[in-house]
Amino acid sequence: MKKNGNFFTIFLIFLLLSFLLFGLSRVGFFGGQTGFLGRLIFPFEKTIFATWNLITGINDDVGNKQLEDENKSLYKKLTNTENLEKENNALRDQFKTISPKSANLLPAKIVGAPSFIPNVTIPDAFIIDKGTKDGVVNGLAIVLKDNLVGRVAKTSDNFSEVTVLTNKNFSFTAKTSKTGALGVVRGFGSTDMVLDNVLLSESLEVGDLVLTKGELDIKGIGLPPDIIVGKIISVDKKPSSLFQSAKVQSLIDFSKLSEVFVVLGNQ
């Protein structure tokens, strides 16, 4: 009985302490969530993550080689698209208007993927080793070459959490490269995404690239236009429906990523 009483007292002490820390953390008492302790811990986490990648055979060379091959064919497709666009002056002007003049890229290493079990799940969030001290803010786009990887969801002084494109909480407006059909891309927590809300009058083709439409704000924060989201692998078009949709597959294997780039705005 005495032992149980002891347990209850200790339980109460630690529970109150936890709630106190939780409350202080919630009101932003600790500033960034990672202070001195974070700086002490993250190098270890980084090493473990890198070692794991090495053990499981996931390394930069393999991932980059595949991406390079895919990007070569994508560059060819993009060139063709650009030539077609040149023939249409009105469309070209509009395209110029919405495109950002330049984009500053900040390289970042992936140091964690909390919701990732290799060969069981795909990562739906990454932790990168760049934070507010490096100019990273919520909403910035994360890319790898011309491909969209995700968007910054949370930041601390030295680290940030990135929501991956395929995450079920991720959606944004997009367009197809050939036909310019507009729609909303939504993640589903699997390897594929869905391009939804596309008017029946628009044309969707299997193999066509899906690009971001652009969601930059006045500070240049958000998704820049014309970043590759993926390619259409199937189209679902029913005459009875209001909209048509298409399954979109990213050209990136998110499970093999180890380095990404943050597209900094004009902050």
Next chain:
Amino acid sequence: MKILFLCFILLIAVFFEGAFITLPLVLDILLVSFVLNRGSWVFLASFMSGILLDIISLRLIGTTSIVFIVLLFILTLYEKKFEVKTVYFVFFSSFIGSLIFLIVFKHDYVLQQGAISSIFAILLFKLFSRIEKRKLSAD
């Protein structure tokens, strides 16, 4: 020595859980340690490992500690009514505990991960029991 060893594997589990897996390994280790030793120091270990996990996972500090401490306290309530030092109890408590943990932190594949987590807890329970028996016979 035993506590030092547990602290070491807890630290390893914290880094593993923070870096690349969602399985609640830390919860399993805490749960098995509590079942075998029933020491109040497990609450301290839950508190500390919860804070470390929150820092690594960029969560609000204290969230994981609250979940760990509450789950362990529920175990102390069952301790009065059931024989807790059994494989069945470890299996069910780790399964339910993992489910709650995974749901609270909005992870996917809750049932599958819960099942894997409880298998891990059983293996850990067997291993720790064997170590304990060997130590007792050596004494």
